[in-house]
Amino acid sequence: xxxxxxxxxxxxxxxxxxxxxxxxxxxxxxxxxxxxxxxxxxxxxxxxxxxxxxxxxxxxxxxxxxxxxxxxxxxxxxxxxxxxxxxxxxxxxxxxxxxxxxxxxxxxxxxxxxxxxxxxxxxxxxxxxxxxxxxxxxxxxxxxxxxxxxxxxxxxxxxxxxxxxxxxxxxxxxxxxxxxxxxxxxxxxxxxxxxxxxxxxxxxxxxxxxxxxxxxxxxxxxxxxxxxxxxxxxxxxxxxxxxxxxxxxxxxxxxxxxxxxxxxxxxxxxxxxxxxxxxxxxxxxxxxxxxxxxxxxxxxxxxxxxxxxxxxxxxxxxxxxxxxxxxxxxxxxxxxxxxxxxxxxxxxxxxxxxxxxxxxxxxxxxxxxx
Amino acid sequence: xxxxxxxxxxxxxxxxxxxxxxxxxxxxxxxxxxxxxxxxxxxxxxxxxxxxxxxxxxxxxxxxxxxxxxxxxxxxxxxxxxxxxxxxxxxxxxxxxxxxxxxxxxxxxxxxxxxxxxxxxxxxxxxxxx
Numbered sequence: 119x120x121x122x123x124x125x126x127x128x129x130x131x132x133x134x135x136x137x138x139x140x141x142x143x144x145x146x147x148x149x150x151x152x153x154x155x156x157x158x159x160x161x162x163x164x165x166x167x168x169x170x171x172x173x174x175x176x177x178x179x180x181x182x183x184x185x186x187x188x189x190x191x192x193x194x195x196x197x198x199x200x201x202x203x204x205x206x207x208x209x210x211x212x213x214x215x216x217x218x219x220x221x222x223x224x225x226x227x228x229x230x231x232x233x234x235x236x237x238x239x240x241x242x243x244x245x246x247x248x249x250x251x252x253x254x255x256x257x258x259x260x261x262x263x264x265x266x267x268x269x270x271x272x273x274x275x276x277x278x279x280x281x282x283x284x285x286x287x288x289x290x291x292x293x294x295x296x297x298x299x300x301x302x303x304x305x306x307x308x309x310x311x312x313x314x315x316x317x318x319x320x321x322x323x324x325x326x327x328x329x330x331x332x333x334x335x336x337x338x339x340x341x342x343x344x345x346x347x348x349x350x351x352x353x354x355x356x357x358x359x360x361x362x363x364x365x366x367x368x369x370x371x372x373x374x375x376x377x378x379x380x381x382x383x384x385x386x387x388x389x390x391x392x393x394x395x396x397x398x399x400x401x402x403x404x405x406x407x408x409x410x411x412x413x414x415x416x417x418x419x420x421x422x423x424x425x426x427x428x429x430x431x432x433x434x435x436x437x438x439x440x441x442x443x444x445x446x447x448x449x450x451x452x453x454x455x456x457x458x459x460x461x462x463x464x465x466x467x468x469x470x471x472x473x474x475x476x477x478x479x480x481x482x483x484x485x486x487x488x
Numbered sequence: 489x490x491x492x493x494x495x496x497x498x499x500x501x502x503x504x505x506x507x508x509x510x511x512x513x514x515x516x517x518x519x520x521x522x523x524x525x526x527x528x529x530x531x532x533x534x535x536x537x538x539x540x541x542x543x544x545x546x547x548x549x550x551x552x553x554x555x556x557x558x559x560x561x562x563x564x565x566x567x568x569x570x571x572x573x574x575x576x577x578x579x580x581x582x583x584x585x586x587x588x589x590x591x592x593x594x595x596x597x598x599x600x601x602x603x604x605x606x607x608x609x610x611x612x613x614x615x616x617x618x
Contacts, residue, residue, distance in 0.1 A: 157579075158550040159525040348524070348551060417528050417548050439527040439550050446528075468546075468553075 130175035131269050131327035135334050139344050147240035149176040152346040162352050162441040164343035165316050166482075169275035171337045172345050174315075177270055178242030179324060180249070182233040184259040191233055193389050194252065195225060196372065198382035202227040207234075207298050207311055211372055211380050212245060213391030217398055218368035219375070221245050222360065226298045226311060234264075234298075234309070234324075238362045252390070269330025273337065274320035274345075274353075276484075281342065282310065282321050285333075293321065304329070315350065317357025317482055355447060356440050358409055358480035364420055365407060365435040365449055371395070374403040374451060376479065406457040407435070409481055410465065412446040413473040418465040424450045425464050425471075431456060434465065440481060446472070447481050491516060491609055492583050496559065496602035498541070499611065503583070504559040504591075506599055511560050514587040515547065515578065518612045523549040526575035531556075531589055536564040540598050544589070547578075560598050562591035 127150040136143065141152030151173070154161060164170045182191055192200040197210035207226035211219050221241040226234040237245045242265070249261055273281060283290040286301055289310065293299060298311035306329045314320035325333060338344055351361070360366045366375045372395065383396060412418060418437040423430050437448030448465065456463070459478055464471040491497065495505035501519035504511045520526065528548040538544055544558040567589050571577045578586035593599070603611065 153551070154524060157525050159527075159576075352550065415528055416530070417553065419553075441550075 128176075130173055131330055132173045132175060132271075132334055135331065135338075136173065136344075139338065141344070141346060144347070146347055147176065147238075149239060151176060152344075154346040154348045155344050158346070158348035158352060159441045161343055161345040161349035165275045165318055165345060165349060165353055166442055167276070168343070169273060169277035169281060169341075170343040170345035170349065171334065172272040172274065172350055173269070173334070174272050174322070175265070175268070175270045175330075176239040177265075178235075178237035178239060178245065179264040179268065179270065180235045180237065180246065181228075181262045181264050182235060182259060183231055183262075184257070185231055186258045187231050187233050188227075190253065190257055190259045191225060191235070192387050194249065195223065196381045196389060196391070196395070197225070198385055198387065199225045199227065199233070200387070201382075201385070204229050205297055205299060207296050207313065209380055211377060212237075212248065213372070213389075213395065214368060215391055215394060217371045217391045217394035219362070219366045219370055219372060219377075220248060220368060222362050222366060222377075222380075224311075224313060226309075228298070228300060228309075236270075236322075240363055264324070267326060268324050269327050269334070270322065270324045271330065271334060271337075272314050272316075272320060272322045273342065274314045274316040274318050276319060278318070278320040281337070281340070284340075285336075286310070315357075315359055316353035317359065317480065318353070318484055352438055352441060355436055355438055355449070356442055356480065356482035358449065360407070360449075361436060370407075370451070371398055371403070373398055374405050375407050403454070405432075405451045405453055407449055408452045408457040408461075408476050409479045410434075410448045410450060410463060410474040411443070411477045411481065412465075413462075413475055415445075416467050416470070416472040417446040418448040418467065418472055418474065420448075422448075423466040424452070424474075425466065426456055426461070430466075431463070437465075442482050448474075452476070489517070491605040493605040495583075496599055496604065497608035498557060498559045498602060500541075500557045502557060502559045504599065504602065506593065506596065509593050509596065510565070511562065511591045511593050511599070512587050513544070513559060513589050513591060515556070515582055516608070516612075517582045518615075520579050520582045520586070523547065523551065523554065525550045526578050529572055529575050529578075529588065531567050531572065532564055534564055534566060538562065538564065538591070540595075548575075556588070558591070559602055560591060561594040563594070564589055565592050566590040 188200040195210040
């Protein structure tokens with residue numbers, strides 16, 4: 119590189135733990151993160167069948183407090199977060215004025231005047247700037263970055279609630295879906311939410327870094343499989359959860375991405391992008407994010423061209439091998455007339471066509487617990 | 489673990505074990521470890537003629553796809569159908585059950601130009617240092 123510029127990758131507080139576990143470290147959104155420990159497929163299955171733990175400390179964590187925190191956030195995101203009761207959270211989008219997606223986030227209401235917003239690592243600075251830009255000094259709102267002092271881990275899989283009950287007896291009855299709780303454990307405040315990015319049941323936990331290292335070790339010593347970014351990606355793709363920067367970005371709108379359910383448009387409350395989104399809803403969209411499943415061997419990946427009857431109709435926004443289904447899967451924006459289930463499409467794999475079919479979203483849905 | 493000394497290696501991490509005029513070809517333990525879980529192998533059919541260091545096929549893991557090069561020139565006489573059906577065999581046994589193809593050698597002298605096990609081990613020791 120010129121000018122002697124060096125790219126310094128950031129490390130989470132769990133970096134040494136990853137090395138000790140044989141984690142293979144890779145650069146990701148400016149961070150040095152483990153892509154795998156034992157192997158992506160094994161880690162993937164551990165989460166589907168038992169339980170795995172991910173270091174997600176690279177995710178941005180902003181605490182928004184003050185008498186006007188609720189109304190400020192309501193004006194920033196697409197979902198009616200001001201209507202959340204304390205202890206509940208919801209997935210939401212930050213849109214720009216034209217309805218394009220700036221980030222997908224999770225907003226938790228910790229208390230009446232206190233919110234936590236979890237944002238993508240690659241978007242953290244952008245969202246922080248966006249907030250500063252829209253935060254008028256007259257508003258009684260404080261925004262604090264909670265990332266540096268804390269660790270965030272995701273415990274995911276059918277056994278996750280059992281581990282949670284062992285760890286926090288007061289939560290033994292279970293944490294309701296999308297519920298969150300702040301619990302004092304050995305003198306430190308620990309945030310739990312029943313959320314995740316794998317399509318499995320699970321909890322995400324935020325706590326001070328030193329305590330986070332102890333918690334991570336406890337999980338690993340008690341049989342929880344440490345999982346890296348590789349399994350995180352294959353798990354979220356099977357669940358057809360969009361990846362910001364791949365499946366959604368500023369050039370895509372929530373309707374075509376299948377995220378209409380994340381919009382609260384009819385409560386009268388204004389938010390950035392609402393006018394454009396109302397117009398898009400009225401006009402309808404011309405393309406939809408569709409799920410493709412390979413009908414033969416071969417692996418489709420992000421960026422590969424997709425064609426119908428010999429004519430290119432799109433490019434994959436995500437793609438990979440599904441360990442659960444044993445075949446390759448991917449997502450692509452398709453013109454509405456081609457986005458219906460069973461449509462047959464070819465993915466161009468370095469010059470060779472791979473036969474695929476549009477399938478119902480998501481690829482994988484966890485079995486209903488009894 | 490040192491690489492098996494009963495075969496020769498390429499810098500691209502393939503191996504060939506020669507018996508008479510037949511060469512069995514596979515990828516090294518280092519290669520399968522670097523690639524991670526293999527999920528798809530695209531190998532040519534029997535009868536295909538290849539030249540030394542020509543592209544022989546593609547080998548694809550959960551993470552990425554990479555090209556496979558032929559360590560020797562010759563005619564492809566057998567494809568290991570078992571690994572085509574179960575690519576994870578290459579991860580489990582890169583030097584045994586996970587072999588990929590057999591070739592009838594066009595020029596057995598080519599083998600002498602390939603790396604010995606010792607030379608190959610030195611190469612990957614260097615790769616791991618950097």
